[in-house]
Amino acid sequence: MTSKSLSIKTAKEPANNPEIIKVPESTDQVACDGGHPALGHPLTYYRFDGADYVECGYCDRRFVRRK
Ligand SMILES: [Zn+2]
Secondary structure, three states: OOOOOOOOOOOOOOOOOEEEEOOOOOOOEEEEOOOOOOOOOOOOOEEEOOEEEEOOOOOOOOOOOOO
């Protein structure tokens, strides 16, 4: 008997996959409120300040500037 059964189980699906949100390259500032009326967070603004992306400190969303 050479039957191998590979069962890969995921213990836990990540509940909140950090989203990646692409914005035009000319964007200087983004606002994030979590995107959900109940599970969101206070509206917060982030400036790119020359960086390629910023991450929301509340919900880990990442805002990426398109090249
Ligand atoms: Zn957020």
